[in-house]
Amino acid sequence: MTNIRVVPEFFLKPAQLAVMTLTLLVVAGALAQGLRPSGTLRLPDAASGPGAAVQGSGQRQADFIVAVVNSEPITNNEVRSKLVRTEQQMLQMGAAVPPRGELVGQILERLISDKAQLQMARSSGLRVDDNAVEAAIQTVANQNQISVSELRSRLKADNIDYTQFRSELRDELLVTRLRQRELESRATVTEQEIDQFLRDQEGGAPSSSLALNLAEILVAVPENATPDQVAALQVKAQQVLDRARSGTDFAALAAETSASPTRASGGQMGLRTADRYPDLFVAATSKLQAGGLAGPLRSGAGFHILKVIEKRQGGMPGMMVTQTHARHILLRLTPQLSEAAAIEKLAGFKKRIQAGQADFAALARENSDDASAKEGGDLGWASSGMFVPEFENVMNGLAPNQIADPVVSRFGVHLIQVLERRETQLSQREQREMARGVLREKKQTEAYALWVQEIRGRAYVEYREAPQL
Structure with a gap:
């Protein structure tokens, strides 16, 4: 099972992605860049939470409270469910699984920390509207390469209540927004830090320049x-x-x-x-x-x-980079526009453009749901890492003037055309912005770890009965 990943814009620079990836990455380093088979339904961890049945040898154990976090309970079945999922994930990754007695203590602490964060998010005044939840559900369906209706059917087949699934997705998004707000101010990068970073790069740290x-x-x-x-x-x-x-x-x-x-x-x-x-x-x-x-x-x-x-191999100053000038048409998925319908519509656009019956820029202005629509879908010159991988991987495989088949990303369906490609040297300003992004991402990672400790430290936790596995 994996956590969903929901990002608010079509493309984000590395520093902007940092907070999102901290909380919504797929399991363990994105399981090798998100390369997970789609044959088995992939759901957020929350979807297998306290309300999801944990099947044993045929009969479920009687449930009981193992801990209370600020008056909210954590049950034995929650711990058992999380334990089973964690062991499965570690085995899939080829990692050594610790003894259960050791692992269950770590899992209980993780559940306590997660519950404390959710409680803080709920009391913070932040809200997640229904549109955001529907977008998250669509993302889960897209990641599994199925429709939302098929997702609901498979949830039912797995004895997962759809209402609970939807509620827990809302909780995931709520906590993510809290983390964004809390960590934003903790990742300020000074000009002096950028200067030092560039000096270090010029000194030739190979791991950072490869x-x-x-x-x-x-x-x-x-x-x-x-x-x-x-x-x-x-x-x-x-x-x-x-x-x-x-x-x-x-x-x-x-x-x-x-x-x-x-x-x-x-x-x-x-x-x-x-x-x-x-x-x-x-x-x-x-x-x-x-x-x-x-x-x-x-x-x-x-x-x-x-x-x-x-x-x-080479330091950042004077670094030559490959840049791509591309444009796209984005159709966001809605209850009225399914993924299949969006793909069919964009495939029709591609045929019309290639036949000389339509102009790409005009179609983008009339149909694209991205902010680039007013520019005819033009995304300007972009270096590696500026776009989400599912978009960038396809774009990088195109020759100039080539149009790809419709591409599905977490934001909808795209029709991509590469206009030009060039080798260019980063300007001083671009070098500094790249350095700022790297440093900011590092600071956000460090700030996240401290923030989690702070929330856990402020929570009142009462341990009850020891978990029974």
């Missing part, structure tokens, strides 16, 4: 796969790697075999700094040059085969 463009093929492993199924899928991944090593075009292999959204761009994930890739990917390709292959690598999503497309 940039990679990796392509990947994902052989997905279902969450509840048996050992025999896992072994068979590993053999399949090895066969794909062998074909790549024998000279088969990697992009063609990705289109044919990959379960990742990056297959639409030949598997390429785009040029980005190494810290924006999973550690698993960086470690596996650290000694490879461009063209090198690695894998199969096991993650919670499945088996990955990687190819190094590009590797760059």
